[in-house]
Amino acid sequence: MNVETGKLEPGAARHPAESTQEIIARDRNAAPAWARDESYRYLGSEDVSKERYTSADFAKGEFDRLWPRTWQMACREDHIPEIGDYYVYDIGPYSFIVVRSDEDEIKAHYNACLHRGTKLKPSASEGYSPSIKCPFHGWSWNLDGSLAEIPENWDFAHLDDRKMCLPQARVERLGGFVWVNMDPQAPSLADYLGETALSHLKAWKLEDRYIYLHVQKSYPANWKLTMEAFMEAYHVGDTHPQVAPANGDVNSQYDVYDAHVDRFISTLGVVSPKLRDRYSEADIIENFTLGDSSALGGSRPELKEGERARQVMADMFRAMFERASDTDLSHVSDTELLDTYSYTFFPNLFLFPGISLPMIYRFRPDARDHRRTIYEVMFMRPKPRSGSFETAPVQVLEDRQSFAEAEGMDPGFGRILDQDTDNLFAQQEGLEASAKSGITLANYQEIRIRHFEMTVDSYMAGAPFSAKLEDLQR
Incomplete structure (x- = not known):
């Protein structure tokens, strides 16, 4: 006072x-x-x-500067319990195939074919797939994102297969959640949340x-x-x-x-x-x-x-x-x-x-x-x-x-x-x-x-x- x-x-x-x-x-x-x-x-x-709620330009700025730099909960680990299980997380114009690529490995691939841009999996979908295949021309990738096959590969001699791996967002797991971040320079999830919040989240044992x-x-x-x-x-x-x-x-x-x-x-x-x-x-x-x-x-x-x-x-x-x-x-x-x-x-x-x-x-x-x-x-x-x-x-x-x-x-x-x-x-x-x-x-x-x-x-x-x-x- x-x-x-x-x-x-x-x-x-x-x-x-x-x-x-x-x-x-x-x-x-x-x-x-x-x-x-x-x-x-x-x-x-x-x-x-009030502009932040009413302006289309402000929303575009968020898609450019906010969403690509933040850690977001994409799904639960339970959504993808087996190798090959996937869950599509869409955020605005961005879309990711969150997939269990190995027993203890989860990847978040950008949901777009590297041929002509077709979405590889439908928005908001989930399921099982032994590989990631484009429905348009059949290009396919292994679960870890490495290139598996290009149909009529003779016509793409100009490509370097190593450069045709699916781009990935960063992935971390905490509390039974799968978190993704598009920024390769982003801090760790622990640093992002801070010590107090991290200790609270761990105490809840939400993975159970x-x-x-x-x-x-x-x-x-x-x-x-x-x-x-x-x-x-x-x-x-x-x-x-x-x-x-x-x-x-x-x-x-x-x-x-x-x-x-x-x-x-x-x-x-x-x-x-x-x-x-x-x-x-x-x-x-x-x-x-x-x-x-x-x-x-x-x-x-x-x-x-x-x-x-x-x-x-x-x-x-x-x-x-x-x-x-x-x-x-x-x-x-x-x-x-x-x-x-x-x-x-x-x-x-x-x-x-x-x-x-x-x-x-x-x-x-x-x-x-x-x-x-x-x-x-x-x-x-x-x-x-x-x-x-x-x-x-x-x-x-x-x-x-x-x-x-x-x-x-x-x-x-x-x-x-x-x-x-x-x-x-x-x-x-x-x-x-x-x-x-x-x-x-x-x-x-x-x-x-x-x-x-x-x-x-x-x-x-x-x-x-x-x-x-x-x-x-x-």
Whole structure:
């Protein structure tokens, strides 16, 4: 606080209710170290220009300067478990065939024939192939990218076979994910993420989970605008009023780590601080067990005198998830069972490492329209002890469809996703029509958006790589 004015310094304001850390500190099963840290930093209060969301030239600049230099999650290792399995990752105009070329080797080949440019594998496809063959004239390559055959080779005596290997992006594996980067001079994935984020990701052991539901939908809004709809809990009261009685929305915690990673923690099993004069501990249980939005399948635990709803919910979740996954969760903290941990891994990945809602969000710009985004939601669960599981194929929804229509989707959560995205068309059109040159952000609750856009600006300016947060502020 400024002693002379008596006012809080910019970025110092917090909701006066108890903090996220105070809430989870009262849990019976203590939180792990990665959940207990706090890493907020004030990054300024200036408006963020609207041009980045509305300009086709800005989007072209991103394809030239941002996407080719960043580490991106292309697929899970489980998508390509056997030699010859491949998965096509498309990002804007770029496309890669991610293939298991040997038992412990994965390659990411540019998805274009070196003869006349035909795509070697269809966009968004996956499958098995013993080699990579062009469907146009039959040129083929081995899985490692070396040239295998040119039909009528006598007519190509001018070619050097060694120079006709398929070009490759860089590949690294971490947390069960396959990451790609087009820049041969890019830093390692570890340096890109930074020590703190790397330690968190390793602690989650996401390699021990698999994707059991994968849903994709396209939206009429810029990719950054779509991502930012999920970066804060400030919107919960008006966008998701049905969950507010059991969600600590406005006292959520926001953290920024290095240049490419940030997060928020939003607690469940507590009443929103804005509604505490209207809802009791019993109402929290009621909210969790109401209708088709129930997280507990319709069962309702008894709340005894003096008990906290949050603890009762944690115990109930633990028992439910142990039955569903045949996994011992006695060592797992209450906060991992209940709370939403949302991490952004720049440029386009969200990871939710909790037990109750372990998810992956991925956002990709439409190469043909800077006002459209491809949004994917992937749900994970622990790999069974038997070792037998099947990675879910993607379900692609039409624009008119609700997420609740996806096979296997919890209807209540599907409608929450619909609520998150229903505002996007109006927001994109509003920015196009606005006389204001930028958007205004909260210093704390919307810090992830500011942090994200500062990193965008760094790449757009062609700045040399740095994972340090300080370098974004220069």
